[in-house]
Amino acid sequence: MTLEVTETGSHLECVMEYRTALFKRETIAQLAKDWGSVLQAFAHAPNQFIKQVQLETTVNLENKPNLKIEFTL
Secondary structure, eight states, X not given: OEEEEEEETTEEEEEXXXXXXXXXXXXXXXXXXXXXXXXXXXXXXXXXXGGGSOOSOOOOGGGOTTOOOOOXX
């Protein structure tokens, strides 16, 4: 999966590419919605911690022990 973000004037344009054999369309749609929530949260309060951002999606890491999550700002 790739996410390309381009700044165009006063907004960001995001394009996600993914393998349909690996991800459902609904999963990508929710991921995009959560990404938008993160961007909006940091636009309003740039000094907050990412763990303070409220997302609609919850990830149960107990069922996915090999899942690696990285986030760089």
